[in-house]
Amino acid sequence: MSLPLVVRRLGRQPYEPVLAAMRAFADSRDDTTEDEFWVLEHEPVFTLGQAGKPEHVLAPGDIPVIRVERGGQVTYHGPGQIVGYPLINLRRLGIGVRELVDRIEQAIIDTLEHWNIVAMRRSGAPGVYVADAKIGALGLRIRRGSSFHGLALNVAMDLEPFRRINPCGFQGLQVTQVLDLGGPGSLAAVEDKLLDELCRQFGFTPRPAVAELPPAAASVAATHAA
Structure with a gap:
């Protein structure tokens, strides 16, 4: 059975208002809420996950460091990088966390294959790698x-x-990155393939893309940005 997926292409956004909006969406959703996928770029930011150790932030300079509740350690977000937030009801899909991770990783691997970029997983290190370099977190x-x-x-x-x-x-x-491996430098081109592969992995049918946050989440984001 195919399920609808609301796709929101949000362009370039500061991190903290979107974080606040995403938390508000997660807190307010119920079993009738449709799943969503938010895709965007962030202004430069380091984020430190729940298990993150501050000593892994070596020299942030003028880039802010924000501690968040996601899994994992420290990573960087900035222009030219696709950030995707799959806001998915796992119980409705009948999958667990491990399968969620596996399917997202596979969607990235299959996306890169469109440009003959051979990517893979690494045991004990979530994400997607090309040879010894990480391309997807x-x-x-x-x-x-x-x-x-x-x-x-x-x-x-x-x-x-x-x-x-x-x-x-x-x-x-x-x-590493797609452009350096012979793929396109266009975020839109890569986003399109990534969305296709995510929908294939999870059995979603995407709704026409919209360019704004849900109203309640947008209100929270605006308050946070003020």
């Missing part, structure tokens, strides 16, 4: 049976800020 949280936070896929960005941290808590971990 995951950090999720489950609340009342539904997911929030999500994934980041490097497309065509300044990778220098990753040298200011131990990415995902691994000293010396290399990072």
Whole structure:
């Protein structure tokens, strides 16, 4: 059975108002709420996950560091990187957290395959890798049976800020991006394929994309941004 998926293409956004909106959506949803996928770029920010250790933030400089409730360690978000927030009711889909992670990772792997980029998982290190370099990161949280936070896929960005941290808590971990591996530098092109692959993994039918947050979440975001 195919389920609807509300797709919100939000463009470039500061991190904290979107975080507040996502939390508000997660707190207010119930079993009748349709699943959503928010896709966007963030202004430069380091986020430190629930298990994050401050010592993995080496030299943030003028980039803010924000501690959040997602799983994982420290990562960087910035322009040229796709950030996707799958706000999915796992109970309705009949899947657990491990399967959620596996399907998101597979969607990224299959997306990259469109440009003959061979990507893979690594045991004990969630995310997606090309050779020894990380290209896609995951950090999720489950609340009342539904997911929030999500994934980041490097497309065509300044990778220098990753040298200011131990990415995902691994000293010396290399990072890479789609453009450097022969793929497109267009976020829209990669977003389209990523959305297709996510829908295929989860059996969703996407609704026509909208470019704004849900009204209640938008109100929370506006208050937070003020």
